[in-house]
Amino acid sequence: MIELFISSFITFFVVIDPPGCAPIYAGLSAGAAPMQRRAMAVRAVAVASLILFVFALFGEKLLRGLGIELASFRIAGGVMLFLIALEMVFEKRTQRREDRAAKVSADPEADDVSIFPMAMPMIAGPGSIATVMLLMAKNDGIERSAVVLGAMGANLLLTLVALLAAGPIMRVLGTRIEAVITRLLGVLLAALAVQFVIDGIVEQLR
Template sequence: MLDFFISAAVTMLVVLDPIGLAPLFLAVTGGLSEAERRRVAWRSSGIALAILVVFGAIGAPLLAALGISLPAFRIAGGLLLFAISFEMVFGRRTERKPDTAEAALREQHLHNLAVFPLAIPLMAGPGAITAMMLLAGEARGEPALLAILFAITVAVIASCLAVYLAAERMDRLLGVTGNAILTRLLGVVLTALAVQFVIDGIKASFFT
């Protein structure tokens, strides 16, 4: 049980990388107010947690029943992430002032942003979903081990939320110029990450 706990904790921390999500959160939510960022942080964390728990419980049978492979999941996630990274590099995600749309459209935008790309695929992405299913398989249906896995997942997601909530301070330190530079640099990093998702999916589909 201790070995499983250590393995699960290290795996989930490495895969989700809470510290590494902070600058990505700042870049993706550029132009939002502090209150709106907090709402997006809570929603994205809750959505990501729900997705990971569901896939840990019934992920493998569900994908098998739908005829969806994990490599296909990686390719799809990579393509979606590439679209967001493209907008970040060219500064198209920074113009989000409330007076440019009605309140209903603004609220819908916040909901969408919490779902994609924050919850999916940055938090509950192909890597995290795969890790959850693999660790759940190692548990072999034992309630105690599954409870440990889900508790670790909750703790890691909570750490991601804490990082998100503290990201506003980092935003104030960076300033307008720093944020503009950071957004474009991270857009390039996200582009590379998206391409890597696609490459991994293609390799797993055709070369294994």
């Protein structure tokens, strides 16, 4: 169970990327009052948590309703995560997030950034939704599912801490260290994505 928690925690950490969300949030909430920044951070993580928990609990039933096999979803999810990994290694993901943040900042009516773009798609994006559904489908049983949900919850809590401390974190890390961390995490995610694809292919061939 400890190994499952560690592997799930690392997977969610790489996909959700709390250190990567912090600088984006710091830029988006730069003009807000401290109390408003804290409120938006809590709201963003709360909404993202709700979205991810819904897909964790009912995602498999949704797939069945659409006539999609779990093996097919594993392959598709693995490919999606691999593309995200490539973006992380070549820093395309950070650039895309910054471009999205710049568009939101340019809109004078978009004062509250907690729902869009923070909760979705930055925290509860396609990658994290696919990850939670894949891990829940792979780990049957109440105990193993609870471990996966616990790992996801720990990452969401870490994301909340990162958003609340976005300013100090950016001053400590700096852009160069953040870029190195992002690339290392991208390599790990690529390996995990390949494993998802292999598992899906093996299950299809049985």
